[in-house]
Amino acid sequence: MVRSTTPAVLCVGVQGVRPSALLSLALAMVLAVAGFGVMPGGVDARASGPDLETWDTTALTDDRRLSRVLGGAVLSRGGDRVGTVHDITIGAAGRLETVVVRVPVPGEDPRFFEVAWGTAEVDPARGAVVLGLDGDTLAARTKLETDVIAETADWNAKDLLALHVRLAGADVSGQVDDLLFDPAGRLSAYVVDLEGTPDLYALPWAAGALERGDRVVTFPFARGAVVAIVPWGAADGR
Structure with a gap:
């Protein structure tokens, strides 16, 4: 092993590894410690999003709970019941992408098909999702077997609703109770259930660090910063 030095970094030469590569690795380590980057091959787990001091939960008033859509009835444009919402696929930016519909088939296994979220409308009064497709079009789709979850989806709703929660400087601190989405079909907040408190808290979707498979x-x-905000639903009874 041969040691060489530079004015700022100590590099260790290893047989078969170029000194320039080691220098790059050492610089990456310094930058990572300083908070300017991540180790090569690693994941930047630092999330960017609203600070809790400026986080305005009143903006969530018109948002809807994802858990109340799952399992709900799926209706055609004419109001005919087609099936139920089995799951919802979600893209990297938190946009709802597709509704996965479960269709019961007498004497057979249920069948599944997907419809773009943009063609769906949530009807809170009926607790249903109304698809912008007529009955004949939907009937044709139910005859085809399709993947339940699209391969291009980053997440699906059921998995997100099963996540545990970790706060800064702590191990697992609680679990996700629900997710909120806005009228445009974008996730806006996690509703979290923390250990040791009876209240639920809404935390910004953009502030949660999450990789596929986590x-x-x-x-x-x-x-302390989380429990200092107004509990979610305290003002409107949700």
């Missing part, structure tokens, strides 16, 4: 969503907020 079982824990991490927030850069300390517990």
Whole structure:
């Protein structure tokens, strides 16, 4: 092993590895520690999003709970019942992409098909999702077997609703109780159930660090900062 030095970084030469590569690695380590980047091949788990001091939960008043859509009836444009909402696929930016419809078939396994979220409308009064397609078009789709979850989807609603929650400086701190989405079909907030408190809190969707396949969503907020905000639903009884 041969040691060489530079004015700012100590590099260790290893047989078969170019000194320039080691220098790049050392610089990356320094930058990562300083908060300017991540280790090569790693994931930047630092989320960007609203600070809790400026987080206005009143903007969530018109948003809807994702859990109340799952399992709901799926209706055709004419009001005929087609099936139920089995799941919802979600893109990287938190946009709802497709509704996965479960169609019961007498004497057979249920069948599934997907419809773009943009063709669907949530009807809270009926607790249903109304698709902008007529009965004949939907009947034709139910004859085809399709993947339940699209391969291009980053997440599906059922998995997100099963996530655990980690706050800054702590191990697992609770779990996701629900997700909120706005009228444009974008996720806006996690509703989290923290250990040791009876209240629920809405935290910004953009502030949660999550990679595909994760079982824990991490927030850069300390517990004290979270419980200091107004509990979600306290003002409107949701």
